[in-house]
Amino acid sequence: MAITVRNLTKLYGAEKAVNDISFDVKTGEILGFLGPNGAGKTTTMKIITCYMPPTSGMVEVEGLDIAEHSFDVRKKIGYLPEMNPLYLDMNVVEYLEYSARLYGLKDALLRSRLKEMIDVCGIADVRRKDIGELSKGFRQRVGLAQAMIHDPEVLILDEPTSGLDPNQIVEIRNLIRQLGRAKTVVLSTHILSEVQATCDHVIIINEGTIVADGTLEQLQQDFRGSEKISLELKASTTNAMIAIYPKFKDIQHVESVEYGGQEGDLHKFSILTQKGFDIREEIFRRAVSEGWVLMEMSRKATSLEEVFHKLTTAETTNNKQ
Template identity: 50%
Template sequence: MDIVVEHLTKRYGPQKAVDNISFRVKAGEVLGFLGPNGAGKTTTMKALSCFIMPEEGDVKIGGYSIREHPEKIKKHIGYLPENNPLYQDMNIIDFLEFIAKVHQIPKHLIQERLLDMVKVCGLEGEKHKLIRELSKGYQQRVGLAQALIHDPDILILDEPTTGLDPNQIVEIRELIRRIGKEKTVILSSHILAEVEATCDRIMIINNGRVIVDGTAEELRKQAQGNEILKLGVSGGEIKDIFDQLLEIETIDSIDLIDEEKQLFEIQSVPNESSVKAIFDTCVANNYYITELTPIETKLEDIFRELTLH
């Protein structure tokens, strides 16, 4: 089921939380919605799930508009909000049965759906516990189970690993990856590793606007521009090596990053490679290349560059 967002705008007082956003999510895609706190991620997800109505623009899910057919859309969406509201004094089974009835799942199918959710979300050993007795990680699993119990086509997850310990984060990510093989998933986060580990595509939002959209690999390629190399050279004095490298026309800048190991960071001029020229210069001067590797632009650097302006 495709999601089409068209010119979405939502204000809180004078501030635009979401500012004329448009994008599309294909059926079966896992989209990472990435941005700093306050960027507009949660507001967009609330609009997608028909929780709030935007002032301008529209969202169409499976051809239905959130303005005209919110009740039909809600049947196709599973939503896990950031604060994961659960009834703390209910046990897991009773809570999930209550949610199943809210979704009007036929009575004769409820038991089967409960057993499926307990199995899929790894709740077998905890299913009779009160929700308040569960760890944060297991409460997130219950939140995922309530979002999935009516077998929606689309799953919207707002910061699903907030407050979890590292082991719980890995478990929830793995669970989301498994679910993502069968459903369209939109996952919001401000944690880069999380988005890269679970998503097919990344959309970065800042100040209510989409500023970049693509795969992690595409984002790196867009950001790289200049070739950056890590070069280790021996067989000569650092100053002499430095001077010889500076004569290479395709090299834009050289930094000495480790004097003892004679390691340099070299940036080439745009759209040029310096690898062959470096090799030829070292051969001509009887230098030994101990290391020559490209430095990949980190997703963290791209994120900071795009969102700190």
């Protein structure tokens, strides 16, 4: 495990920012930390990076406890804080060199890492410019270069794409995926498509507690409600259609069937299935054996967006009650 978090709690005064959360991040995976604003993502990341200690609980990074081996942990982590703070009066090379030196790099190693980061992050053209003059996209690249300069095992990125335009978002995501191939990456976001585009593993956090933890597929599976299958059958007469209608109900796991109307000789049905079952194969077999002319069949799976929405809003309303 690259990161192990156990029973982590952080209080700000009486308010629980993070409430008894536990999770693991495997070496080499990209974890998406997903949640609405104020859910506790940033607090968790600040604790992992040793910016502040937890109220209670334990965190290990690469097998090292953050309380006991804070220095070694910090050496292993590259961090891009929220809002990507930078020294605007320094130029790109000066800044990266400064960061590198504080990580203990020097001489040949420093120069080679510097060159590599400038190449990988695509900031060669702006390397002598003051950071204050750079566009947000370039600043984000500089922030990532800074986080990677000492070749850390673990990258912690707090909302790495916030405030960027759509093109820049795609660029930064690609960069993260590229950088993340050899690293363990934890990134936080409140944007779902971000997780879908970059992450292997998702943790959804809401009001300081974890409400879901798993791969994208698992989450979609686990939180799939009844699914809707849309069908279009061809039949010359309406009577033939009426004969077909009850036969859908014989299929296992079908919850209800709805007739969706007629367009020429095409008849539409929508079938609701029980949670977690895929009956498309069965429908196809039935169509073949019964001689139905199947023109179209599509399944509407629960999107992660719906899962997210369901989890984060349900929790909120429960808590308020």
